[in-house]
Amino acid sequence: MADNKEYRFDTQRVRAGYDPKNHNNAVSPPIYQTAAYDFRDVEHARNLFTFKEVGNLYSRVGNPTVAVLEQRVAALDKASGAIALASGMAAITYTLLNLAEGGGSILVSPYLYGGSTDSFKKVYPKLGIKIDLAKNILNPEKLAEEITENTRAIFIESISNPSAVLLDVDAIAKVAHEHGIPLVVDNTVATPYLFNPIDHGADIVVYSATKGLNGHGNLIGGLILESGKFNFVTDKFPQFSEKYYTLRDPEGTLRTFPEVFPAFPFTARVRFNYLNYFGASLGAFDAYLALIGLETLSERLEKQSKNAVAIAEYLNAHDFVEWVRYPTLKDSPSHALYQRDFGKGAGGVLSFGFKGTAEEREKFLNSVELFHYHVNIGDSRSLIVNSPQTTHGELEAAEKAIADIPENLIRISAGLEDIADLVEDLEQAFQKARA
Numbered sequence: 054m055a056d057n058k059e060y061r062f063d064t065q066r067v068r069a070g071y072d073p074k075n076h077n078n079a080v081s082p083p084i085y086q087t088a089a090y091d092f093r094d095v096e097h098a099r100n101l102f103t104f105k106e107v108g109n110l111y112s113r114v115g116n117p118t119v120a121v122l123e124q125r126v127a128a129l130d131k132a133s134g135a136i137a138l139a140s141g142m143a144a145i146t147y148t149l150l151n152l153a154e155g156g157g158s159i160l161v162s163p164y165l166y167g168g169s170t171d172s173f174k175k176v177y178p179k180l181g182i183k184i185d186l187a188k189n190i191l192n193p194e195k196l197a198e199e200i201t202e203n204t205r206a207i208f209i210e211s212i213s214n215p216s217a218v219l220l221d222v223d224a225i226a227k228v229a230h231e232h233g234i235p236l237v238v239d240n241t242v243a244t245p246y247l248f249n250p251i252d253h254g255a256d257i258v259v260y261s262a263t264k265g266l267n268g269h270g271n272l273i274g275g276l277i278l279e280s281g282k283f284n285f286v287t288d289k290f291p292q293f294s295e296k297y298y299t300l301r302d303p304e305g306t307l308r309t310f311p312e313v314f315p316a317f318p319f320t321a322r323v324r325f326n327y328l329n330y331f332g333a334s335l336g337a338f339d340a341y342l343a344l345i346g347l348e349t350l351s352e353r354l355e356k357q358s359k360n361a362v363a364i365a366e367y368l369n370a371h372d373f374v375e376w377v378r379y380p381t382l383k384d385s386p387s388h389a390l391y392q393r394d395f396g397k398g399a400g401g402v403l404s405f406g407f408k409g410t411a412e413e414r415e416k417f418l419n420s421v422e423l424f425h426y427h428v429n430i431g432d433s434r435s436l437i438v439n440s441p442q443t444t445h446g447e448l449e450a451a452e453k454a455i456a457d458i459p460e461n462l463i464r465i466s467a468g469l470e471d472i473a474d475l476v477e478d479l480e481q482a483f484q485k486a487r488a
């Protein structure tokens with residue numbers, strides 16, 4: 054790729070972050086299956102350790118295959134820096150620790166992945182980090198009332214899992230910035246193809262690469278990206294003004310993360326503090342698989358969105374369905390935001406309320422033949438699951454009510470199959486459930 058040209062999204066997702074000339078002219082990014090990297094000489098080692106030169110040291114903190122993935126997703130998200138990690142949960146955890154370490158609070162959307170909500174309840178309070186569940190995430194003009202002296206960030210999902218709730222990211226970012234705190238967006242369901250959180254004011258973006266980003270259900274991975282625009286050198290974030298011995302210059306002067314990495318202080322601090330010491334690193338082989346998955350990101354998301362629209366419309370007209378949640382439907386509370394912000398579709402995740410007894414609902418799930426029954430999303434294969442009893446099963450009744458996850462909710466993640474086969478499969482399962 055010519056360095057001096059701004060390539061478009063579909064070019065970047067197959068080419069960004071990789072130049073064959075630097076890798077023995079290999080067309081496909083090689084899998085650097087190595088733990089460590091030789092130093093040329095003592096000076097080289099010194100330069101690497103004092104950040105005078107960038108290079109590889111040890112694969113826990115950086116690996117050339119993983120770096121291609123980081124740079125490619127950074128290009129797609131128009132981010133100034135990125136770090137890939139062993140899972141989406143690692144990406145969320147390292148992000149929130151990096152923001153709120155030492156006793157901060159995070160204001161969070163109620164419409165979140167079950168693992169996020171559950172970790173907020175069980176793990177963070179024990180680490181001294183308070184999680185405040187936002188009451189006004191759908192009314193950002195009132196959100197300011199919920200930000201305290203101690204709030205260090207707002208955390209939301211751009212398309213929520215499982216109910217596909219859309220939020221006014223621009224308005225929420227504005228409130229965050231007025232209070233000197235960053236907005237973190239989990240963009241897993243949308244992927245960079247459907248939504249660019251940084252364009253809408255987000256400062257940090259996190260992904261589970263396990264889902265649509267890779268899209269083949271064959272790895273666990275995550276990423277954190279930053280816009281490079283948020284100023285962390287304020288009283289709220291003393292960790293970004295802290296001078297570290299490990300960041301000393303060749304003369305021995307201690308430095309801060311923003312001094313050494315002005316374009317991407319946030320992900321640099323995640324890398325050299327959290328990844329370095331907590332160690333949830335992504336393996337080279339998984340990064341390689343994610344890069345192959347990314348090559349077809351646009352085509353997959355386009356087809357999955359199309360299949361999801363057809364499934365939503367089929368379900369919406371069905372006698373055995375109480376309601377359908379999908380932003381393309383005109384009666385969806387998210388429809389206006391869908392029309393404003395989602396020009397390329399709403400993704401593959403939708404949910405519906407099964408009309409009938411719990412027994413009939415279970416019979417319906419036991420009767421699908423083509424849909425896979427398991428907890429992933431964003432796979433090339435269509436998936437179906439009873440979220441309230443599985444993926445969001447950790448939530449107590451009151452929490453499910455706040456998160457708007459009724460007991461009869463069934464989640465679908467539309468894959469790449471022929472839509473007629475998918476609809477026929479649902480129809481025969483409904484018939485068996487009611488027989």
Ligand SMILES: *Cc1c(COP(=O)(O)O)cnc(C)c1O
Nearest residue numbers: 140141142166214241261263274
């Ligand atoms: C799956 C998921 C995660 C967690 O990612 P893992 O890769 O499974 O750790 C986080 N956020 C969302 C929205 C998810 O769907």
